[in-house]
Every structure is written in structure tokens, then in C-alpha cells.
Amino acid sequence: MNKEMEKVVGLPDAMTDVPFPYCPGCSHGIIHRLVAEVMDELHVTRRAIGITSAGCSVRNWRQFDCDMVMSLHGRGPAVATGLKRAQPNAVVFTYQGDGDMAAIGTGEIVHAASRCERITVIYVNNGVFGATGGQQAPTTLIGEKTTSYPAGRDPRTSGYPLKMAELLAQVAPDSFIARMAVHDVKHVRKTKQAIRQAFEIQLRGEGFGLVEILAACPTNWKMDARQCMEKIRRDIVPHFPLGVFSSRTS
Amino acid sequence: MQKKLMRGNQAAGEGAIRAGCRFFFGYPITPQNELFEHMAERLPEVGGTFLQSESELSGIHMMMGASAGGGRCMSSSSGPGFALMGEGLTTLAAAELPAVVVCVSRAGPGLGRIASSQSEYRLATRGGGHGDYQCPVFGPASSQELYELTYTAFDVADTYRNPVIVLSDAILGQMMEPVSLDARRSMAPPSRRWAVHGKGDLPRKVIKAAPHTDEALIELNRKLKAKYDTMRSRLQRYESFHTEDASIVIVAFGSSARIAYDALKAARMDRIPVGLFRPISLWPFPEDALKHLAARGARKFLVVEANNGQMVEDVRLSICGQADVHHYGVGGGHVFSPDEILNEVRQLHHE
Numbered sequence: 001m002n003k004e005m006e007k008v009v010g011l012p013d014a015m016t017d018v019p020f021p022y023c024p025g026c027s028h029g030i031i032h033r034l035v036a037e038v039m040d041e042l043h044v045t046r047r048a049i050g051i052t053s054a055g056c057s058v059r060n061w062r063q064f065d066c067d068m069v070m071s072l073h074g075r076g077p078a079v080a081t082g083l084k085r086a087q088p089n090a091v092v093f094t095y096q097g098d099g100d101m102a103a104i105g106t107g108e109i110v111h112a113a114s115r116c117e118r119i120t121v122i123y124v125n126n127g128v129f130g131a132t133g134g135q136q137a138p139t140t141l142i143g144e145k146t147t148s149y150p151a152g153r154d155p156r157t158s159g160y161p162l163k164m165a166e167l168l169a170q171v172a173p174d175s176f177i178a179r180m181a182v183h184d185v186k187h188v189r190k191t192k193q194a195i196r197q198a199f200e201i202q203l204r205g206e207g208f209g210l211v212e213i214l215a216a217c218p219t220n221w222k223m224d225a226r227q228c229m230e231k232i233r234r235d236i237v238p239h240f241p242l243g244v245f246s247s248r249t250s
Numbered sequence: 251m252q253k254k255l256m257r258g259n260q261a262a263g264e265g266a267i268r269a270g271c272r273f274f275f276g277y278p279i280t281p282q283n284e285l286f287e288h289m290a291e292r293l294p295e296v297g298g299t300f301l302q303s304e305s306e307l308s309g310i311h312m313m314m315g316a317s318a319g320g321g322r323c324m325s326s327s328s329g330p331g332f333a334l335m336g337e338g339l340t341t342l343a344a345a346e347l348p349a350v351v352v353c354v355s356r357a358g359p360g361l362g363r364i365a366s367s368q369s370e371y372r373l374a375t376r377g378g379g380h381g382d383y384q385c386p387v388f389g390p391a392s393s394q395e396l397y398e399l400t401y402t403a404f405d406v407a408d409t410y411r412n413p414v415i416v417l418s419d420a421i422l423g424q425m426m427e428p429v430s431l432d433a434r435r436s437m438a439p440p441s442r443r444w445a446v447h448g449k450g451d452l453p454r455k456v457i458k459a460a461p462h463t464d465e466a467l468i469e470l471n472r473k474l475k476a477k478y479d480t481m482r483s484r485l486q487r488y489e490s491f492h493t494e495d496a497s498i499v500i501v502a503f504g505s506s507a508r509i510a511y512d513a514l515k516a517a518r519m520d521r522i523p524v525g526l527f528r529p530i531s532l533w534p535f536p537e538d539a540l541k542h543l544a545a546r547g548a549r550k551f552l553v554v555e556a557n558n559g560q561m562v563e564d565v566r567l568s569i570c571g572q573a574d575v576h577h578y579g580v581g582g583g584h585v586f587s588p589d590e591i592l593n594e595v596r597q598l599h600h601e
Contacts, residue, residue: 061456065454070459071459079315082273082311083318090447107308
């Protein structure tokens with residue numbers, strides 16, 4: 001590029017130009033871009049290995065322009081563990097939804113966190129199983145109607161929403177763990193900052209990094225993108241407080 | 251010749267170390283613990299990684315990561331833990347990643363008990379997980395063979411880019427026998443061009459557990475089937491004793507073959523024309539050699555296995571009605587005596 005020309009807008013280098021496969025208004029697009037921008041800024045794309053999980057984001061091996069490995073439902077942190085042990089100089093990240101990580105993958109994520117694996121986890125919480133058509137997730141709010149519990153989530157029969165960031169902060173002494181949201185520009189910027197920190201702790205070799213990101217699923221929430229953003233602000237953030245839950249190394 | 255007295259479990263572990271295995275992921279379960287502990291002791295000495303996983307399910311997926319990153323890796327388990335690995339085994343097969351799993355069988359079903367059995371034959375030889383795929387399966391019958399076949403399993407896994415299973419059992423795992431370690435030379439792990447380590451200046455690589463389109467999945471299945479057909483023709487292994495003039499042939503693998511051999515010697519003293527056929531590769535099953543025995547005049551086959559009748563299905567498929575196939579087996583952890591096998595042989599002889 002010409003030295004006088006500064007790129008001010010465009011695709012991050014860490015992202016391919018393959019169109020997103022996601023529904024209109026889905027937050028995966030924003031979050032993918034934030035991850036790619038952070039990879040650019042930290043100059044890690046050439047040594048990065050991403051791990052996809054089951055669900056809508058399984059397709060993201062086509063979006064990130066780095067080496068990628070596909071994993072099965074919930075197993076991303078185990079695959080990342082093995083990969084990081086075999087390739088300690090690689091920058092390893094998983095990208096997981098709540099149906100993947102907070103349900104079938106709880107064993108893998110809890111123990112990867114407790115071992116403080118030098119990996120980065122991008123955890124997208126939209127409160128629903130998206131790819132399978134809108135069933136209840138462990139993160140679904142009380143009273144929310146889903147296809148598996150059409151009358152709404154009743155804690156007496158299907159429990160309470162699982163707060164993964166708080167839970168994992170309890171078990172991972174050497175970690176950066178935060179919950180962010182992408183419902184407006186201010187919070188998108190904060191989310192990017194947190195993603196950066198979740199990569200930096202891995203780059204410093206100090207511990208485990210995870211950012212939980214409150215995200216929208218317009219298709220399964222059955223509302224438009226603007227209504228989704230409002231719902232995150234009004235209903236979801238009060239239940240899933242934003243902030244940094246762990247930022248320490250022993 | 252350096253000989254060392256080793257449990258089968260330790261011999262398998264040492265075979266892995268010599269083959270350049272540098273990553274082990276596993277979960278404690280009896281009767282495989284000595285293998286797991288051997289790796290815990292030996293891997294740090296050779297600069298490798300031992301990691302006790304939170305479950306066998308997690309362990310097999312850690313293997314997937316280590317294998318994707320180019321590491322020679324192994325896990326070991328028994329009954330319930332081996333069953334949990336099914337999801338990972340099929341994923342490794344789909345992604346065409348090499349890995350070795352040693353299953354030291356115990357008695358089932360369910361939680362079962364820790365006594366020896368051969369009840370994982372069907373699970374292992376049918377792949378262990380969902381979807382159409384196969385894993386080569388070796389059935390060693392001594393500490394020496396556990397050492398050598400575990401070593402070989404790593405090369406087979408790399409040659410075909412596929413998981414390989416070594417099916418042992420509690421008797422073999424716990425029994426101490428002299429092992430000639432010189433039988434295999436230490437080797438360095440091979441380099442793997444397909445491994446991911448960050449793209450650097452090269453085009454990026456993607457290790458896929460599933461193709462992106464319906465057509466591509468059919469194409470992958472076609473490709474895998476061709477690979478399995480090649481394995482089927484190249485990997486059949488067996489050993490036979492006194493089968494040349496035998497009208498009765500005992501078919502047994504692993505520890506049951508060791509016991510059956512004593513029964514054979516006693517039967518030969520009684521001038522009963524009995525032979526022993528020992529499959530070493532359980533998948534692919536050595537069907538060609540067995541078929542040949544039936545064609546050459548063996549009239550009765552007695553399948554002896556420590557389960558309710560699993561390998562007998564493969565024997566029937568191989569013999570294909572050309573001779574009588576009988577089964578003698580007890581599930582649940584029974585250890586055969588040579589005499590009870592001899593009684594079965596005598597009955598068949600007098601029928």
C-alpha cells in the first residue's frame with residue numbers, strides 16, 4: 001500500500017471476503033469483525049489457529065483468514081487444549097455459542113478454565129439454540145418462550161439461566177474473564193477492548209482469556225434487529241451484568 | 251538382547267514412547283491405570299506432554315487438537331471410558347487425523363466390573379462411534395505383542411491418517427512377561443505437512459470435521475470407503491498353529507488365544523486333529539486366511555472368546571456356510587481354564 005494512503009475502512013486482514021452466512025441482524029457479523037480487527041492489531045493472524053464449534057458459527061472457518069480446526073458440540077476447549085500443547089507458539093482461540101459451551105460443553109470449558117489453558121475463548125450468548133431452530137438454552141431468561149418450552153422457561157422444571165462468566169471466574173485464578181454486549185456502538189467498542197485483553201493474556205503466556213458477549217438472534221427471537229438491541233439493553237443486561245470478572249495472574 | 255519384565259500395560263506405553271508418541275491424554279480407569287501411569291512417568295523424560303483429562307470424552311478431543319497440531323498422540327481406557335470416546339473417534343476419522351487408542355477391556359455391560367473380558371470386540375471393530383467409518387484394530391496376545399503392535403499402530407495411523415485401536419484386556423494388561431525392547435528402534439515423530447501451526451506465509455489450512463456441502467460429504471464418504479478397502483486388503487494379520495491337518499480349528503484372539511493354545515496342546519496329545527487360528531488384526535478381520543482353511547478341509551470352527559458371542563459373527567461371515575461354526579464364550583468376566591476349552595474340543599470331535 002502507498003505509504004501516504006491509510007486504510008480507514010474495509011475488511012480486516014484477518015477476515016476473508018466470503019459473505020457472511022448469517023441472518024440479517026445477527027450479532028455474529030459484528031463479533032467476527034471485532035475478533036479479526038484485534039488479530040490485525042496484535043499481528044497474530046499468521047500464527048493464529050481458530051476452532052469452530054457446533055451451531056450457526058460452525059461456518060466461521062470460511063470467515064477467518066487463518067488456520068482453522070472444526071470441533072464437535074462443546075468440545076472446542078478440549079481441542080484447543082491439545083492443539084496449544086502441541087503448538088505452544090500458536091495463538092489458539094475458540095468461538096462458541098451458548099448452546100455449545102454452556103450446555104453440552106460445560107465439562108470441557110470448566111476444566112480448560114481451571115487449568116488456565118493459554119487459549120482465548122469467544123463465547124457468544126444469545127440465549128437460544130439458533131441453528132436448530134430456537135430451543136431453550138441454559139442461558140434463556142425466565143419466562144422466555146422457546147420451541148422446547150413454548151409456555152416459557154419455568155425454573156421449577158428447567159432451571160435458572162447459567163452465568164458462565166461468573167462461574168468460570170471462580171475456577172480460573174490466572175485469567176481474563178469479562179462479559180460484554182454488542183447492542184450499541186459504545187458497547188461494541190468496549191467488547192473489542194475486552195477481546196483484545198483476552199488475547200493479550202494468552203500472548204503474555206499468563207493465562208486463560210474469555211469474553212462472554214450478549215448477542216442478538218432476530219430470527220429466533222422473532223423481532224427485528226432494532227428490537228433485539230433494545231431487548232438486550234432492557235431485559236438481558238440486567239440479568240447478565242456486564243463487566244470484568246477476573247483480571248489477575250497469581 | 252535387552253529383556254525387561256513388564257506388565258502388558260507398561261509394554262504398550264513403552265511401545266508408544268519408542269514410536270515417537272509425545273502426547274497422552276487420558277482418564278484413570280481400571281484395568282488400564284499402569285499404562286496411563288507409565289506415560290505420566292515417561293513422557294516428561296522425553297520432553298512430551300501428559301495430561302489427565304476430566305473425562306475420556308474430553309481426552310479424545312484433546313487428542314484431536316494435538317493431532318491437528320502434528321503431534322503423535324495416544325489415549326487409553328477401558329469399557330465405559332472407551333465407549334465415551336466414540337464421538338471423538340468418528341471425528342478423527344472424518345478429519346483424517348491419526349491417533350492411537352488402547353482399550354484394556356473389562357467386563358460389562360454398564361459399569362460392569364474390572365475382571366477381564368473381551369466384550370469390546372464389537373464396539374472396537376465397528377469403529378466405536380456414529381457414522382460410516384472404520385478404525386484398524388489390533389488384538390495383541392502378550393506383553394511383547396502389546397509393545398510391538400502399539401508401536402506399529404502409530405505408523406498405521408500415520409500411513410492412513412486414521413485412528414487405530416489396540417484392543418487389550420485386563421489379563422494382558424496386568425500380566426508380567428519379559429519384553430525384548432530391542433525389537434523396536436526408537437523413532438522421532440514424523441513431520442506432517444498437513445498439520446496446522448498458524449499459516450505463516452503459506453495459504454491457510456482448515457481441518458474439517460465435516461465438509462461444507464451435501465455433495466462434498468458424499469465425496470468424502472467415497473474417499474474414505476476407498477481408504478478402508480485398501481486397509482482391508484493390506485492390514486489382515488493372523489497367526490496359525492497346527493492348522494495344516496486340522497479338522498477342528500479353534501479361533502481365538504488376545505488372552506483367550508493364549509489359554510486356547512494350552513487346550514490345543516492337550517488335545518494333540520489325545521490325537522485330536524485340532525488347530526488354532528489367532529486373528530491379530532481384528533479389523534480388518536483376516537477373512538481370506540480363514541476362508542482358505544475352510545476350503546482346505548477344516549470342518550468345524552470353534553470360536554472361543556470371553557464374551558457372549560461377538561467375533562463369532564465375523565467368523566461366520568468369513569466361513570460363509572462352508573463349515574460348522576460353534577461358539578464357546580462366557581461374558582461378565584469369566585477366565586477360561588484350558589480344560590473347559592479342551593472339553594468343548596472333545597465334544598466336537600466325538601459328535
